[in-house]
Amino acid sequence: MNREKEVLKIEHISKGFDQLNVLDDISLTVHEGEIIVIVGPSGCGKSTLLRCLNGLEAVDDGHVYLGEETVNPSVKNITRIRERIGMVFQSYDLFPHKTILENVTLAPMKVQKRKRAEVNEEAKKLLERVGLSAKMSQYPRQLSGGQKQRAAIVRALIMHPEVLLFDEVTAALDPEMVREVLDVMLDLARQNRTMLIVTHEMAFARAIADRVIFLDGGHIVEDSDPGEFFTLPKTDRARKFLNTFTFDTVNKEI
Amino acid sequence: MGFEVLFKGTNFIRLLEGLGVALRISMISVGISIVLGMILGTLMSLKNPVITVLSRIYLEIVHIMPQMVLLFIVFFGFSKVMGINIPAEASAIIVFSFWGTAEMGDLVRGCLISIPMIQYESSYALGMRRSKTYLYVIIPQIIRRLIPLSINLITRMIKTTSLIMMIGIVEVLKAGQQIIEANRRTSPHVAFGVFATVFLLYFLVCWPISQLSKYLEKRWS
Numbered sequence: 001m002n003r004e005k006e007v008l009k010i011e012h013i014s015k016g017f018d019q020l021n022v023l024d025d026i027s028l029t030v031h032e033g034e035i036i037v038i039v040g041p042s043g044c045g046k047s048t049l050l051r052c053l054n055g056l057e058a059v060d061d062g063h064v065y066l067g068e069e070t071v072n073p074s075v076k077n078i079t080r081i082r083e084r085i086g087m088v089f090q091s092y093d094l095f096p097h098k099t100i101l102e103n104v105t106l107a108p109m110k111v112q113k114r115k116r117a118e119v120n121e122e123a124k125k126l127l128e129r130v131g132l133s134a135k136m137s138q139y140p141r142q143l144s145g146g147q148k149q150r151a152a153i154v155r156a157l158i159m160h161p162e163v164l165l166f167d168e169v170t171a172a173l174d175p176e177m178v179r180e181v182l183d184v185m186l187d188l189a190r191q192n193r194t195m196l197i198v199t200h201e202m203a204f205a206r207a208i209a210d211r212v213i214f215l216d217g218g219h220i221v222e223d224s225d226p227g228e229f230f231t232l233p234k235t236d237r238a239r240k241f242l243n244t245f246t247f248d249t250v251n252k253e254i
Numbered sequence: 255m256g257f258e259v260l261f262k263g264t265n266f267i268r269l270l271e272g273l274g275v276a277l278r279i280s281m282i283s284v285g286i287s288i289v290l291g292m293i294l295g296t297l298m299s300l301k302n303p304v305i306t307v308l309s310r311i312y313l314e315i316v317h318i319m320p321q322m323v324l325l326f327i328v329f330f331g332f333s334k335v336m337g338i339n340i341p342a343e344a345s346a347i348i349v350f351s352f353w354g355t356a357e358m359g360d361l362v363r364g365c366l367i368s369i370p371m372i373q374y375e376s377s378y379a380l381g382m383r384r385s386k387t388y389l390y391v392i393i394p395q396i397i398r399r400l401i402p403l404s405i406n407l408i409t410r411m412i413k414t415t416s417l418i419m420m421i422g423i424v425e426v427l428k429a430g431q432q433i434i435e436a437n438r439r440t441s442p443h444v445a446f447g448v449f450a451t452v453f454l455l456y457f458l459v460c461w462p463i464s465q466l467s468k469y470l471e472k473r474w475s
Binding site: 054056079080082083085086087089091093095096097106107110111112152155156159 | 370372373375376377378379380381382383386390391394395398474
């Protein structure tokens with residue numbers, strides 16, 4: 001573990017859709033073992049930012065580097081680069097025609113050309129760690145949302161990525177299933193994984209983050225440590241945003 | 255009841271031969287339709303405006319025109335106008351494939367656009383290139399959706415082969431009619447016996463196929 005080592009480097013990236021600037025001159029460096037939580041109102045560009053980081057979207061301007069390599073959908077070795085970046089989506093998106101075990105083992109076998117026996121063994125270990133041993137030979141439709149999302153995390157982990165991107169992974173889940181997924185992510189944090197997490201779970205963000213990025217209108221408005229951000233945000237916009245998560249006690253008229 | 259006629263001479267064999275002709279024509283047409291339909295469906299899913307208009311016209315023609323009219327055009331019409339003489343069985347295969355390709359194409363297009371974009375993306379995110387994504391993620395899902403639907407098309411094609419006797423092919427229904435013609439005087443109930451047998455033969459062929467489709471649909475849903 002080398003906290004000085006730069007894993008991802010984002011330099012002045014901009015991205016627009018139909019003249020609307022979704023990302024506007026964003027720069028950010030992610031160090032090894034660092035956990036960055038990105039928060040902000042809907043439509044602020046959080047998801048687009050993550051999608052640019054593994055080349056699912058092209059940036060209009062600026063550069064994204066993974067180590068020494070440029071990340072962009074048009075570079076020749078983009079699939080090689082994506083192997084090194086794990087991404088988990090909001091809607092889990094397991095492959096419905098494959099069992100949970102097959103979902104997890106497909107990419108290591110077909111992309112990394114690893115041996116079936118070795119991949120199966122690692123898959124079983126990882127699935128056990130997230131509490132899915134009993135579900136290995138079942139199909140995604142037989143699992144709950146939380147179970148599917150845990151399987152999707154394992155599917156990303158087995159590729160041994162250098163950095164993990166989580167795009168609102170609990171947003172589509174029923175409230176009682178949010179916890180089980182967040183617990184898996186807290187476990188990953190204890191293993192010193194490098195992670196970028198987009199989330200609306202503020203208590204979770206505060207607990208897991210080394211740094212909190214507040215994104216609004218395509219800009220990084222704040223970049224601070226969680227203690228500071230959640231108690232004394234520097235900007236008005238952050239304060240307003242955080243206030244949307246708290247409620248005052250209702251004083252009834254008598 | 256007229257069933258006794260079936261055991262006279264080669265009558266029952268002739269019915270089975272007729273059924274064989276019907277099955278041969280429908281199976282060849284299904285094979286052609288699946289291959290061409292896959293190509294057509296893929297082209298249609300590209301949303302190219304020219305392809306969209308052309309395929310729309312093609313599909314409309316197939317939906318509007320009765321198969322019998324198409325059969326007559328190909329079998330009688332082409333020989334007069336263009337001076338080419340297409341044999342009856344070939345005409346039947348052309349018309350059935352023309353029809354089947356349109357239906358298969360529409361099914362393939364529907365299956366293709368029903369696979370959400372995020373399925374492609376989550377495969378790309380795992381480092382799978384486009385060809386692997388299609389091979390391991392997209393095509394297996396399409397086939398699972400397509401097979402039950404295309405089996406339904408197969409049974410409809412088998413049933414519709416009863417029309418091809420209009421261009422002189424002796425399939426099972428025509429064979430039945432010939433047997434009835436020949437035996438009307440000696441056994442007055444022959445029509446019932448023979449047509450009931452024809453009904454049973456169609457049933458014996460189509461029922462297992464439609465059961466298979468139901469089974470696959472359940473298994474893969």
